[in-house]
Amino acid sequence: MMIESFLERATPTWMHIKDDYSDIVISTRIRLARNLDGYRFPLAFSENEALQVEQAVTHAVSDSPTLQNDYAYFAIKDLTPLQRQILVEKHLISPQLAKKEQVGSILLSEDESVSIMVNEEDHLRIQCMTASFQLQSAYEQANKIDRILEKVLPYAFRDTFGYLTSCPTNIGTGLRASVMMHLPALTLTGQMNQIINAMTRLGMTVRGIYGEGSENLGNVYQVSNQITLGKTEEDILADIQSVAEKIIQKERHARGKLMEKAELALEDRVYRALGTLTHARILTSEEAATCLSNVRLGVDLQLIDGIQTTTLNECVVSMQPGFLQHYAGEALPPAERDRVRAEMLRETLSQEHANKPINGEKGEDLYDV
Numbered sequence: 001m002m003i004e005s006f007l008e009r010a011t012p013t014w015m016h017i018k019d020d021y022s023d024i025v026i027s028t029r030i031r032l033a034r035n036l037d038g039y040r041f042p043l044a045f046s047e048n049e050a051l052q053v054e055q056a057v058t059h060a061v062s063d064s065p066t067l068q069n070d071y072a073y074f075a076i077k078d079l080t081p082l083q084r085q086i087l088v089e090k091h092l093i094s095p096q097l098a099k100k101e102q103v104g105s106i107l108l109s110e111d112e113s114v115s116i117m118v119n120e121e122d123h124l125r126i127q128c129m130t131a132s133f134q135l136q137s138a139y140e141q142a143n144k145i146d147r148i149l150e151k152v153l154p155y156a157f158r159d160t161f162g163y164l165t166s167c168p169t170n171i172g173t174g175l176r177a178s179v180m181m182h183l184p185a186l187t188l189t190g191q192m193n194q195i196i197n198a199m200t201r202l203g204m205t206v207r208g209i210y211g212e213g214s215e216n217l218g219n220v221y222q223v224s225n226q227i228t229l230g231k232t233e234e235d236i237l238a239d240i241q242s243v244a245e246k247i248i249q250k251e252r253h254a255r256g257k258l259m260e261k262a263e264l265a266l267e268d269r270v271y272r273a274l275g276t277l278t279h280a281r282i283l284t285s286e287e288a289a290t291c292l293s294n295v296r297l298g299v300d301l302q303l304i305d306g307i308q309t310t311t312l313n314e315c316v317v318s319m320q321p322g323f324l325q326h327y328a329g330e331a332l333p334p335a336e337r338d339r340v341r342a343e344m345l346r347e348t349l350s351q352e353h354a355n356k357p358i359n360g361e362k363g364e365d366l367y368d369v
């Protein structure tokens with residue numbers, strides 16, 4: 001598989017799966033941090049050690065029929081800055097791995113649900129993603145790959161600590177379970193700070209759309225566990241499951257209250273956002289993300305019809321700087337990106353909204369005298 005096949009579509013097909021949580025939860029991610037015994041951690045290792053780790057992983061992959069058949073291997077240094085940026089925008093690699101100059105590589109499953117980062121903060125970061133809220137199946141997938149690799153790679157593991165990692169916050173299980181959620185009503189009603197504080201007290205962390213250090217763009221938050229030591233994998237998953245369910249409940253409640261107390265204002269807000277997306281000529285990523293969030297809320301509350309959540313998910317990724325430049329086929333300065341972003345969103349959403357079947361029927365009713 002060539003790198004181009006991972007750059008074609010903004011969202012993989014598994015993202016199109018819908019369930020009872022799809023109005024709030026965008027995706028679930030399980031990440032396992034692992035290191036190889038006998039090598040220093042990436043923060044301290046030499047280039048030679050890095051190379052040896054990469055070789056050990058490459059051998060492990062070619063020794064495993066499952067991994068060899070389904071996974072493509074890319075060294076980060078062989079990817080152009082734009083290709084790396086797109087992989088970050090698709091959440092397939094972390095922003096940290098994309099910055100690596102000499103070391104670092106990635107194994108990507110054909111359907112893009114699994115990526116294994118090599119020599120990021122740890123020697124190995126196994127990441128599995130699912131659409132919506134499916135902690136258990138994402139964990140089962142990660143666990144399966146972990147077992148395959150563990151058979152051939154000497155993992156750094158101590159009975160007293162569990163898996164050893166570069167950062168002490170990952171030691172033990174090396175597991176981060178994360179749920180990416182769209183929380184516009186909690187943001188709008190000013191409840192997010194309180195929730196973030198409560199999460200911190202419970203040993204959870206709330207991050208922006210691109211993980212550690214990223215901002216809250218378009219009311220999208222990633223809720224994950226901060227504690228990896230002294231708990232079993234099952235405990236961590238159960239804790240995240242229960243915390244995420246509570247947040248989902250709160251978001252639903254806040255949406256209900258908004259509809260009850262301020263339906264007209266809400267409707268005005270979502271239609272203004274749709275108007276901007278379908279008519280603006282210049283759009284920054286911040287403004288576009290806010291408008292997409294409002295339209296998504298409108299779709300979820302059935303205030304807007306004719307627009308699919310999957311289209312909005314695709315727009316969120318394809319309006320990012322890397323994707324825009326990939327489609328344009330050239331490097332674009334920021335001002336030009338804002339123009340191309342507006343054009344892309346206008347075309348995608350005007351077309352989809354114009355095709356909604358109910359349009360004509362409503363008009364006919366109005367004039368049916």
Ligand SMILES: Nc1ncnc2c1ncn2[C@@H]1O[C@H](COP(=O)(O)OP(=O)(O)OP(=O)(O)O)[C@@H](O)[C@H]1O
Pocket residue numbers: 027028029031088091092093094095121125129170176178179180207209210211212222
């Ligand atoms: N639920 C999720 N769905 C999709 N992508 C996610 C999800 N959670 C995290 N990511 C993506 O994974 C990447 C890494 O995120 P983040 O930095 O939070 O995690 P991490 O690998 O556990 O990092 P660290 O342990 O170094 O803090 C980011 O690109 C982030 O957007």
